[in-house]
Amino acid sequence: MRVYISDLKDHVGKTVALKGWVYNHRSSGKIKFLLLRDGTGICQCVYFRGECDEAAFEGFEKLSQEAHVQVTGVVKAEPRSPGGYEISAQQLEILGTSVDYPISPKEHGPDFLLNNRHLWMRSKKQHAVIRVRARIVKAIRDFFDGRGFTLTDAPIFTPNACEGTSTLFQTKYFDEQAFLSQSGQLYMEATAAAFGKVYCFGPTFRAEKSKTRRHLIEFWMVEPEVAFNDLYDNMELAEQFVEYIVQTAVRECAEELKVLERNTDALTKVIAPFPRLHYKEAAEMILKENPAFINGDDFGAPDEAIVSSKFDKPVFVHHFPSAVKAFYMKEDPNEAGYSMSCDLLASEGYGEIIGGGQREDSYETLVRKIEEHKLNLKDFEWYLDLRKYGTFQHAGFGLGVERAVSWVCGIQHIRETIPFPRLYGRNYP
């Protein structure tokens, strides 16, 4: 009976067939060890001369890294083995050879590894990161699905360049031009009026000509939007959400985080509520350590690091100056020039992972803002309709999945947090 390594616990004492790839193999006289990898786990298969087929014992010498093989043998509980089980192997069949597998245990440069991303993902650490990513994606969806949110997917093709054209990808859409979505938010404001609590979760695109550790050209973003919420409700939702996904990953990805040698002490402290700073308080904090910072500007990565280093939890900064936030962010009626926006800075210096806030809900103010930002009113006709027909208080935020995965995994470069990263200058494999 053919089984996966992850299911061995149900077959102790039975003879099974495993298919998989040679992860490692070594001989020691009358005994040979094969570490088999099948994607669901790694299992040690032990061949004893005299106890296994003679052909299997001889065939062992032909094995090479990543050859595809079938092993037949008896499942034994073995606490010292990886995964807790091993196979007393009888047979060995090579089903697919592997000559000169390019990724060896030696050090490779990042370009070489990225060119071989389709193979690199078979390595233990890359495998672990993508498993954590999958678990975080599930946690994100479970959080919203379990709280009465309706998934309302935003379109990728959009007719207008809503936030300026400098970082937009453009395509010919039959006889027109279309742009690739940078955010589903405006669409979520429409669906929030139809479903109350909504989210979208899909790929978004930014044509940024920079090679940083924190930017991807194509990345996944989850964007909840909630009818009737204000800025403070929004921060409360965001902190419960971040606590949920981080604690779920810590609890359920213990094995993967161990492979990644991630010390999770700091993550276990990610429990709501999180500290909240007004922009002015944060700016003061930054000025003490970075006198070059200009009060009123957006934060750079070093500024974020100064603020977040003061706390052992993620920290909100709210009320950014309206001038550094998008046109749709509501200005605080009690504090001219400051917006009802909030960013969340991750702990341990991982920087901004959430941006959001309360949206402008006055038709007249929104028209004025669109004009001030020199955007085309005609492009926003449908968006303005939401303020014309029963305008309502609402707020939401966006979380970039890859940044969250970097933080949880303790990875310095975001390129390892997505199966096939798209970077400036890289669209392969």
Added chain:
Amino acid sequence: MRVYISDLKDHVGKTVALKGWVYNHRSSGKIKFLLLRDGTGICQCVYFRGECDEAAFEGFEKLSQEAHVQVTGVVKAEPRSPGGYEISAQQLEILGTSVDYPISPKEHGPDFLLNNRHLWMRSKKQHAVIRVRARIVKAIRDFFDGRGFTLTDAPIFTPNACEGTSTLFQTKYFDEQAFLSQSGQLYMEATAAAFGKVYCFGPTFRAEKSKTRRHLIEFWMVEPEVAFNDLYDNMELAEQFVEYIVQTAVRECAEELKVLERNTDALTKVIAPFPRLHYKEAAEMILKENPAFINGDDFGAPDEAIVSSKFDKPVFVHHFPSAVKAFYMKEDPNEAGYSMSCDLLASEGYGEIIGGGQREDSYETLVRKIEEHKLNLKDFEWYLDLRKYGTFQHAGFGLGVERAVSWVCGIQHIRETIPFPRLYGRNYP
């Protein structure tokens, strides 16, 4: 205390505030009825002259469709009311006016409705369809997450035109050209070797210049791929999967399907196993009713209808001629000219919803196939690596989410199954 309509059951006998939009309102002497919609439900609010604020009673006259209001009153269980609860209302506050809301109960043409999609989704039927969609998406993810599959998102930007350029969207990717993904399958073959059982689930793009009821330019597709599976394992997985998502929707979306007047008798029969026809058997069946059909061709929609009308369950057709399937589909070694492919035709004439099969795993055959299809070998270097380093038997399939939602909801036109449809000639709102 402000609550959502979906949470009224927890507040019976209490005074609450509801925010929402005017769905309907009518007066009858000393009593006025307001149907309030907040996205999570619809609730009847009753104003009695003498029992409510006089201002509220008078203010009622200013209500209009989709005005945003706050109602304050006492929650009562009322089995005759929509949702089972109603509000003995005291106060009424208009928070956002709505003058001449464009969508009235009268009939509107599809173009008008699609131009107002951002508002149209507030209507009862559209609301129900998108709720069913969200539930099906969750069922799809739960099915795979619960069976040891790892989510491995495929990239949208791809370097090559892998299946011909006629229906591809192209974009400038810095100094190169990039294409928008039509399928994540090739990438899933790579991740299947790393994780065993994988799936991707994201938007895909086809620049089809046709206006049919069954095509979208941008649609969501889920694509599982399983290491070591053959064609028959693949059909077994697909039928369990389809049973799961259909039965989950029937069970958990009863209310929405009632709004859509969907008779679910046929859906309750969607229980695995499903009948399986060899292409030759299906072709014979078609020829009896459509003598113009050419044996060896792919099926048109009327041909699919002929086959599926013979069964009260979805039906597999397998072993399509290799000539009508993609280059990566494995030819059956025991049946020259026929591929180890399978399509699943939905019941009730809804046509193909799944396409898949076993993949070619021989390096030499794959090279020959790529050359026969006049594709560029250089473009497939990484894909061929999967056959060079431990090639393995594997199979998978793709399901278009919108077609599945159409079928479950009993909707004739696919454009209503996605929040913001992209069609030939339509990229708005």
